[in-house]
Amino acid sequence: MPKAFLIDTTRCTACRGCQVACKEWKNLPAVPTKQTGTHQNPPDLNPFNLKLVRFSEHMVDNKVAWYFFPDQCRHCLEAPCKQASSVEGAIIQDAATGAVIYTEKTAQEDFDVIRGACPYDIPRQNPQTKQIVKCDMCIDRVKANLLPMCVKTCAMGAMNFGERADMLKLAAERLAVVKKTAPKARLLNPDDVAVIFLVADEPKKYHEFAVAEGPGAMTRKQVLAGAFAPFRRLARAMQG
Amino acid sequence: MQDSGQPAVEAQRILDEAARYADQTPALESLFAAFGPVLAERARLRAEAPGWRGELPTVDAERFSQGVFVLADSGFQDVSPELPAAAVRLLPVMERAFPALAEELAALGRALAEGGLEPELLTRAAFSEAPVSVPGVSRDTLRFAASELVKPFIERQARDIIGLVTELPWRRGMCPVCGGAPNFSLLRKVRDESEFIQAHGGQRLMHCSVCSSQWRCKRVSCPACGNENPEELFNLRVEGRPFERADICRACKTYVLCLDTVEFVDIPDADVAALAMLPLDLLVRKEGYAPLAGHPWSPGI
Numbered sequence A: 001m002p003k004a005f006l007i008d009t010t011r012c013t014a015c016r017g018c019q020v021a022c023k024e025w026k027n028l029p030a031v032p033t034k035q036t037g038t039h040q041n042p043p044d045l046n047p048f049n050l051k052l053v054r055f056s057e058h059m060v061d062n063k064v065a066w067y068f069f070p071d072q073c074r075h076c077l078e079a080p081c082k083q084a085s086s087v088e089g090a091i092i093q094d095a096a097t098g099a100v101i102y103t104e105k106t107a108q109e110d111f112d113v114i115r116g117a118c119p120y121d122i123p124r125q126n127p128q129t130k131q132i133v134k135c136d137m138c139i140d141r142v143k144a145n146l147l148p149m150c151v152k153t154c155a156m157g158a159m160n161f162g163e164r165a166d167m168l169k170l171a172a173e174r175l176a177v178v179k180k181t182a183p184k185a186r187l188l189n190p191d192d193v194a195v196i197f198l199v200a201d202e203p204k205k206y207h208e209f210a211v212a213e214g215p216g217a218m219t220r221k222q223v224l225a226g227a228f229a230p231f232r233r234l235a236r237a238m239q240g
Numbered sequence B: 001m002q003d004s005g006q007p008a009v010e011a012q013r014i015l016d017e018a019a020r021y022a023d024q025t026p027a028l029e030s031l032f033a034a035f036g037p038v039l040a041e042r043a044r045l046r047a048e049a050p051g052w053r054g055e056l057p058t059v060d061a062e063r064f065s066q067g068v069f070v071l072a073d074s075g076f077q078d079v080s081p082e083l084p085a086a087a088v089r090l091l092p093v094m095e096r097a098f099p100a101l102a103e104e105l106a107a108l109g110r111a112l113a114e115g116g117l118e119p120e121l122l123t124r125a126a127f128s129e130a131p132v133s134v135p136g137v138s139r140d141t142l143r144f145a146a147s148e149l150v151k152p153f154i155e156r157q158a159r160d161i162i163g164l165v166t167e168l169p170w171r172r173g174m175c176p177v178c179g180g181a182p183n184f185s186l187l188r189k190v191r192d193e194s195e196f197i198q199a200h201g202g203q204r205l206m207h208c209s210v211c212s213s214q215w216r217c218k219r220v221s222c223p224a225c226g227n228e229n230p231e232e233l234f235n236l237r238v239e240g241r242p243f244e245r246a247d248i249c250r251a252c253k254t255y256v257l258c259l260d261t262v263e264f265v266d267i268p269d270a271d272v273a274a275l276a277m278l279p280l281d282l283l284v285r286k287e288g289y290a291p292l293a294g295h296p297w298s299p300g301i
Helices: A017-025 A080-084 A104-108 A111-117 A139-143 A149-153 A164-179 A216-239 B007-024 B026-048 B061-065 B080-097 B099-113 B119-126 B139-162 B270-276 B278-286
Strands: A003-008 A052-060 A063-071 A091-093 A100-102 A159-163 A186-188 A195-199 B182-188 B203-208 B214-216 B233-236 B244-249 B254-260
Touching: A003 A164, A017 A052, A017 A149, A080 A091, A080 A111, A149 A159, A159 A164, A164 A186, A164 A195, B007 B026, B007 B270, B026 B080, B026 B139, B026 B270, B026 B278, B080 B099, B080 B119, B080 B139, B099 B139, B119 B139, B182 B270, B233 B278, B244 B278, B254 B270, B254 B278, B270 B278
Parallel strands: A003 A195, B182 B254
Antiparallel strands: A003 A159, A052 A063, A091 A100, A186 A195, B182 B203, B203 B214, B233 B244, B244 B254
């Protein structure tokens, strides 16, 4: 049965427990960082931070409003990165859970193409191994019937995980509640992704790539990615 | 376990869970191979069972709060008419699962089909209410088969009844529906809609050995004697199984198996999960403690 996340940003307090738990579970090393005038740390996703709580500040009614966005791979139902892949077995989708998994073979991919295919700008490349990396839905845990680490750790009920049908139901219920006080509240691409965000305001206020706009943007990327993949495969084959 | 209400879905989920547990505990593989199909067929029968017929019993909230379970006066409705058809489906599965009992189970099936055994007597055998004998069938096998046949139907009735009392206070160690003792318990996380920080622990639920109803029970307490002295309550685990434990009371020398599901994606079937805890069960018995109620695979029950 396909799984899904509901990330309810209205309950997120940006404690970053999910971000740290992800890094701990994956045993990822520390990375040099820098103070950029925000609590968002590190400044962006990188090969060793597959989950990142993004912070953004906006003036709303003459008050500073803080927006928190626990960013991660959306595990698209029809993943553009997978369609853009030109290496057999580099990007696979687990049939049971729907998780989109990057394997060691991603080291043979054209990183710019894979990253460019993602409407949410998620993939990153390990500079040493050249492998492309991102969240794998904690597939090792989920296959053992355990919640992904980010969900297990969340103390505010912002991170939720379960059967897709159950998450869609919970998302609709939460949206109805949030809309009472935040009329602009919406779910982000709920029909296209397995990681569904609930936001209370314009998605762009949370993060530039929070949402794949309309069906147009995503479809265009998918079409382009799919259309050029055979040529890239051919070119790669000719190069040996 | 999440109940889909669809026979095929429930049965398949049990088989999948049994396969997953068998992978985790190869020593128990043959037990899962035997009991998995039996539990799955029971789940099919349960999902198709008629449930409580007619008007649901009236619950006197005051009596209930004093500890009188719902079916204290009436018991379950008679399930005997359902048993011959159920036997045609379940007994062949049991014959394949337990080859050593195959001849006896076949003899029981024939006796039921040919009128040599009244279904009412089979029901009574399940509850050990009367000595029943069937030629070629030992008493233990008869009781085992009878309780497996009766169980899906009373479980289905209990599912209709438990809803009557879920909002009423009941913190006792016995089942609020039928008064049965728990043979399993679990910690289950409940979604909290408050705006405040949420605990990572879960509510403690007891699982009835008779009708499989589940009810809340105080975490630091013994369901058998009510002892709340933390000095006398402890738990045992086996290495490598961090989510499984036996909650033990030194005062009355009893225990109940407990599965911590707060980190789980899906809550497994209680019987499948309990079967996976058999090594723990044996360990605790060796330490001199007795279960409040057993399972068909429990030694000495």
